[in-house]
Amino acid sequence: MDFAVEHRVEKGLTVVKISGEIDVFTSPRLREALLDIIDSGGAHLVIDLGEVTFLDSTGLGVLVGIYHRLRARDGSMSFMGVNDRVRRVFHVTQLTKIFVLHNSLEEAIAAHEASAS
Numbered sequence: 001m002d003f004a005v006e007h008r009v010e011k012g013l014t015v016v017k018i019s020g021e022i023d024v025f026t027s028p029r030l031r032e033a034l035l036d037i038i039d040s041g042g043a044h045l046v047i048d049l050g051e052v053t054f055l056d057s058t059g060l061g062v063l064v065g066i067y068h069r070l071r072a073r074d075g076s077m078s079f080m081g082v083n084d085r086v087r088r089v090f091h092v093t094q095l096t097k098i099f100v101l102h103n104s105l106e107e108a109i110a111a112h113e114a115s116a117s
Helices: 027-039 057-072 084-092 105-116
Strands: 004-010 013-022 044-055 076-080 100-102
Touching: 004 027, 013 027, 013 057, 013 105, 027 044, 027 057, 044 057, 044 084, 044 105, 057 076, 076 105, 100 105
Parallel strands: 013 044, 044 076, 076 100
Antiparallel strands: 004 013
8 A cells, every 4th residue: 555645624623544654764755744734724633544554653753743733833633543553553652641542533523622612
């Protein structure tokens, strides 16, 4: 599967769908794509990892950096569609303490609307 990043806006959230492997080779492209989305006005991101087959420490570093950039701008970032392999990486690195993992887009939208009110 080739690495790709796509995004769309849905109910005030920017849904970013990533597919393929997030590793030392693709992380710079991911960082650039996410920064472009933020610079274009995306402040509340839901990252769809349903088609991510691998995630290494370089990719985690990009996600943490983007998270901190969004938080500094009163933005937010959460995840959905996290498969067991990627979920295990989040748990082992204890990133579940800062990242919110949703089961569906509907759940992410409801959580965003609840936090906005």
